[in-house]
Amino acid sequence: MLSRHPTPQARESTHLYFNSVYTxxxxxxxxxxxxxxxxxxxxxxxxxxxxxxKRWRGADVKIVRTTESNE
Incomplete structure (x- = not known):
């Protein structure tokens, strides 16, 4: 069975702001x-x-970011 987390609307954002530093x-x-x-x-x-x-055309996919972005 696929483990499902609550939707973003159902829980508070995981983005935290401290002294203008984004974590x-x-x-x-x-x-x-x-x-x-x-x-x-x-x-x-x-x-x-x-x-x-190309063989993935039309397929459902999920993208997971595993590191912080460089920007």
Missing amino acids: TTVDRHELEGHEVIDGEVTATGNGAHVLVP
Whole structure:
């Protein structure tokens, strides 16, 4: 069975602000799926993207950030 955390609306944000310093708590997530790809997010326009194989087109995916961003 997939472990589900309450939705963001059902719990307080995990983002904390202290003296203008932004910190984020780390959550643990359990996912069930078919494949895992370890990759890097790259800039594109005003956003960013993650490349996955073409065979994944139309599939449902979940993206999990595992480190702090460089910005």
